[in-house]
Structure formats: C-alpha cells, structure tokens
C-alpha cells in the first residue's frame with residue numbers, strides 16, 4: 358500500500374488532473390490511497406465567502422460560491438463524458454453549494470463566524486475536488502472508490518487546527534479503508550479534513566493535506582508516501598543562481614528540517630513527522646515534471662559506500678534575502694545572568710521570530726525577517742542596551758549530515774569567499790548545518806562560489822542526479 362498526495366496546484370485545471378490520472382495509473386499495482394487537496398485557490402475563496410457572509414455581504418458571498426460551482430462543473434464537463442456520471446457529479450457539487458448557501462444565510466443572520474462554522478466552509482474544497490476527480494479516474498478505466506476522510510480522521514474539537522486521534526485512525530483505516538481494496542484498485546480521499554467523534558466537520562489547519570497524507574501513511578503502514586507538488590523537490594541550490602544546480606535524490610529528515618526555513622515551498626518537515634516516526638520514506642515529486650525523479654526524505658538513508666566515503670559533504674545551499682540583523686550590546690551583560698532572557702522576552706512580546714543567533718560575552722547578534730514591529734522592538738531593547746540595526750542582509754545555510762564527520766568545512770567555506778564580508782556565523786551542536794549572514798548584494802557571488810567549491814567534483818550517484 359502507498360499514499361499518493363496531490364496538492365492544490367496539481368489539481369488546478371483539466372490538464373493537471375489529466376497528469377494526475379496518468380501518474381496514478383502507473384501505480385495501481387501498489388494499492389494506492391490517493392489524497393487530494395482542494396483545487397488551487399478554492400480554500401481561500403471558501404474562507405472569503407464565509408467572511409463576506411459574516412460582514413453582511415451576502416450577495417458577494419453567494420457570488421463566490423457560484424463561481425466555485427462553475428469552476429468545478431467546467432472541469433468535470435471536460436473530464437467526464439459519461440452522462441450518468443456527470444449527472445452524479447453535478448448533483449454532488451450542487452448539494453455542497455446549496456449547503457454552503459444555507460450556511461451563508463445562517464452566518465449572516467447571526468453575524469458571528471466561529472471556527473466551527475469556518476471549518477464547515479473550508480472543508481468543502483477537498484470534497485468538491487475529490488467528487489470531480491473520482492469519476493474522472495473511473496472514466497480512465499480505474500476501479501476507484503471515493504472515500505470520505507471524515508469517517509477515519511476523527512479529531513478533537515479544536516476547529517481550524519483539530520488534533521487527530523491517531524490510534525483510532527489506525528483502527529478505522531484497518532476496518533474501513535483496507536477492505537475496499539477487495540473490490541477496487543485505488544481509493545480516493547481528501548486531505549485536510551476530519552470530524553469530531555460526534556460527526557462535526559473539522560480541519561487540521563491550513564496546508565494540512567501533507568499532514569493527512571503522513572497520518573494515513575503511518576496509520577496504514579504504507580510502503581511509501583508520495584507528495585506531488587509543483588516544485589522539483591530539493592536541489593543543490595536555487596537554479597536561478599546556479600543554472601546547473603543538481604537534484605538531491607535523498608535527504609535525511611534532519612537535513613530537510615534544517616532547510617524548512619528556506620524551502621517551506623517544498624514540504625514542511627513538521628507535517629511528515631508521523632511518517633518519519635514509522636520510518637516510512639516520503640518522496641516529493643513535481644506533477645508538472647513527473648519524470649524528474651524528485652527527492653526522497655527519510656529518517657535514515659541507505660547510502661552506498663561510495664556515498665559514505667565521498668568528500669561531498671554538503672547536500673544543499675540555501676539562502677534567504679531581506680533579513681535584518683540586530684546587534685545588541687550592553688556592558689551589563691558581562692557576567693550577568695538573565696540578560697538573554699530579557700532580550701528574547703521582547704521579541705516574544707512583539708510576536709517576532711528570531712532565526713539566527715550568535716553571542717559573545719558582551720553582545721548578542723540575531724536576525725529577524727518580519728519587520729512589522731521593528732520600531733517597538735528597538736525602543737524596548739534600547740531601555741537596557743545599545744541596539745544597532747542592519748537591513749538588507751541575507752542568511753546563507755549549508756546543510757549536510759556528513760558535515761558532522763568531516764573536518765575543514767568551515768575552512769573550505771570561508772576560504773572560497775575570503776574576500777566577502779561575513780556578518781554573523783552560527784553552527785549548532787547538531788553540526789549538520791553551517792549558517793552565516795552576509796550583505797544581500799553578495800548572495801549571488803557567494804552561492805555560486807560555494808556551489809563550485811562543494812559540487813564541482815564527481816558526486817555520488819545515489820545522492821545526486
């Protein structure tokens with residue numbers, strides 16, 4: 358059994374859904390459970406419709422719903438030729454839109470939008486897309502069974518971010534999903550949605566479909582989990598800077614986590630924790646480029662001896678521009694305790710995440726990328742320190758498990774960019790990443806040189822394309 362999850366852009370129009378169907382067709386022998394997201398943009402539109410309803414803009418709200426109905430109908434009409442099937446889809450879409458229209462009435466009448474009602478809206482996107490895709494698969498000669506994920510994904514009642522009951526999920530998958538394969542080749546279900554034990558619809562939080570896929574995979578002891586999205590998995594660096602950047606075929610979960618801050622576009626590692634805990638390999642593929650091969654993210658990698666002894670220690674070079682550095686100095690810091698606490702308390706108070714930190718005995722440097730509360734932060738810090746703020750900086754990060762066992766990485770890194778001014782350096786005790794801060798204008802030079810330094814020799818073929 359495998360899980361194949363398709364994100365919103367993978368099912369955004371007729372041609373994307375055709376690609377999806379072709380991809381699924383090649384995997385039927387593996388007993389796939391297919392998890393789909395809403396069509397791209399639809400979840401946002403559903404939420405917008407709910408917001409209009411509570412603001413008393415009923416017409417606008419219904420207008421959004423009608424657009425959604427038309428968009429799904431148009432896709433269905435292109436994909437499904439059998440008139441009986443098309444009638445069924447029409448009816449399913451109509452039922453959903455009618456139910457939403459009633460909700461709009463209710464919400465605008467009461468003038469209140471709870472997370473519980475909001476989930477009722479948001480959850481319909483996955484139901485709509487799956488109602489269109491299942492018959493389209495049938496039309497492509499697949500024996501498919503549509504399945505309502507809410508039957509197995511039982512959650513608590515923290516609406517808009519509900520927590521699934523994992524043991525119950527495993528039980529229900531065994532009794533409700535497994536037996537379906539006696540009659541069909543593939544099961545199609547929805548990501549993102551669940552239901553409380555009393556049957557009220559919930560969602561796992563925005564972007565929750567990857568999490569659904571990982572949960573289902575773990576619950577069913579899947580052999581593999583495939584996440585199909587719109588990027589080529591992980592590359593050695595950004596191909597806009599290094600055109601010959603290579604594909605990283607395998608990456609450990611820890612490496613992927615280190616890159617999360619830079620490449621959340623690929624996949625947020627936190628969402629696949631259920632799979633990692635069970636040691637289930639997670640593959641990231643591009644629906645628009647299905648032959649590219651993607652990246653495997655796994656708890657432990659099975660590397661050839663060539664790869665293990667290779668001098669190639671870095672997996673990927675990531676960077677992020679538009680970073681602001683704080684240099685915070687105070688003579689009071691010397692031998693004092695609680696100083697770092699008082700600094701971080703201010704960032705917490707202003708809800709600003711701190712990313713890279715480095716400290717000496719008299720100063721603390723740190724970076725942020727959210728400038729919303731910059732002035733208040735500076736004001737509060739200035740009460741007990743001298744603060745200097747530098748903008749237009751960039752974070753560069755080198756990641757690789759092998760770094761841990763290898764001496765001389767820092768020398769090679771900084772040797773390759775010896776003429777570049779380095780602002781801050783940080784290497785955690787995990788030793789699988791080296792992070793430093795430079796001037797934004799130096800990013801291209803630095804990334805190119807480091808890519809040459811670490812990736813120009815022969816690379817182990819089981820790790821790099």
Ligand code: ASP
Pocket residue numbers: 364365394395400401482548549562563564565566567
């Ligand atoms: N459709 C949901 C969202 O847009 C879940 C997902 O796509 O992962 O948040």
Ligand code: MG
Pocket residue numbers: 364365394395564
């Ligand atoms: Mg989405």
